[in-house]
Amino acid sequence: MFKAEKSALLSALALVGSVTEKRNTIPILQNVLIEREEDRLVARLTNLDIEAKTFFKAVSIDSDFQPFTVPASLLNDIVRKLPDGAEASIARPDGDKFTSIILKSGRSRFALQVLPAGDFPEMKMPADPVRVTIPADELSGAIGDCSHAISTEETRHYLNGIFFHQLAGSEDATFVATDGHRLVKRLTQAEISGAFPGVIIPRNTVRVLQKILPDAGGIDLDVTETLIRAVVGSTIITSKLIDGTFPDYQRVIPSDCHLVCTLQAKHLGEAVDRVATVSSERGRAVQFTFADQHLRLKVSNPDAGDAEDELAFEGEADLQIGFNARYVGDALAHLTGEKITLSLSAPGAPAILRSAISNPENLIVLMPMRA
Structure with missing residues (x-):
């Protein structure tokens, strides 16, 4: 169905360990969905809380291409162990039922079980999100500085992330994290398209973003009350937000430090x-x-x-x-x-x-x- 270089496949599977769970009780969530969008291929991973969608180039795509899902960690391990510079071809075996794919590279051959692409869940953004554009280095610095103060105490789930908001009268975006023992506040330059709801970005989503943020350029964030989407190069991260109210952190910041x-x-x-x-x-x-x-x-x-x-x-x-x-x-x-x-x-x-x-x-x- 298609051929791709090892490097292209590895880049598409780079977030397997961060998004998928090897022992998920829902088998389809252990898989990666490979689908086609025009002249590119897309690898999609999800755990129902975070979705990672990565575009990658193929050497060739056959006209009979069909979307499919295969175990993500297994595919990543196979591709990683191919020789550097190798090219892999993925084809569907002959027959009426689409139950497996054949991966070939050089003299290596693997037959992998597939699950239906139609069963793979998709996280859809609500209409008209607020667009926030932030320099990549500032976003990386802000969430990096705040991440060490994120609480790991599950009983206070509203502290298990970074509070991302805009202060009244400010043109900047503000990031805040606290675990009750310390609090970090960080401002960044931002272009904000409209009224900006204060949202709490989960700890795991912060970790995923830290892995893929570049050193330069602008990052587009689409924000709604329930979801946030980050467009980072060829990867799109969509994540649920923490459902809760972040405490009035400004009351914690002392104003009388003489x-x-x-x-x-x-x-x-x-x-x-x-x-x-x-x-x-x-x-x-x-x-x-x-x-x-x-x-x-x-x-x-x-x-x-x-x-x-x-x-x-x-x-x-x-x-x-x-x-x-x-x-x-x-x-x-x-x-x-x-x-x-x-x-x-x-x-x-x-x-x-x-x-x-x-x-x-x-x-x-x-x-x-x-x-």
Whole structure:
């Protein structure tokens, strides 16, 4: 029915591991649908929550081509093991019933069982979605920075994704994620075609997008109240959205942080990592003591010992507060530039971390913990 190069087939099957499930109770969802659209072929994968549709070139397509589905992981493994530069041909065996396909490449031959293409589900976008166009590098940076703060606690499903919305009076798109212990907010440039509903993009969809976003160009996002669709090169990702209400995160961001310290991000990260070496796995708290433009870091673990470190900061602060060492490290890894600012108000109040060179609205909130 058609011939295609190994590289073309592999690119079409690149998201098999991210979208399909090898042991799905619905057999058709373990398959990839191969169909034709004009002079191109299309590979479609779905798990009913996410659909990936990838266009790929064929060396040739016969006039008797018929759409079919085959086990996605199996086909991906076969194609991956073909010699580099190989060409594969896929044909239908002779006979009335279309129950299998024959894949040949060189002297290799595989017979694979198929399921009817008509049984393969399709995610259809509602009419008139809002079109949001975002530079690829900004979208990649925004969801990458937010992804570490997505909650994995299933009981609060509305936190299991990134809140994608537009603030009133702003031309930017805003991305927010929180797990209740930390919160990340990131703004991006955007062209938005109309009234933009705030939606929650699921964690798994974020992971799929992170794998395929390019370094440059613009990404078109079509958004409705129930679905989001991303057009990324030759791949179209369609995903359900999380059905829930994201909390009023702006109430969590403190507005009265009168103590602002500027620190070298690299030095702070290294010092926190050093003292956290003696901390227990359960209690990762590091005590931060600000005084006389010096920050003293301390960890006490009755089972392992104590650790202290010290570094200078710019600003005026006299305060003692505790933070989770891993959360501090994650935050610093997602703030650009050599210096960061840490805004504080009280020992029991949240703190705000910002890059000294970035938009002040791009921030990370850390909840304190007892150290």
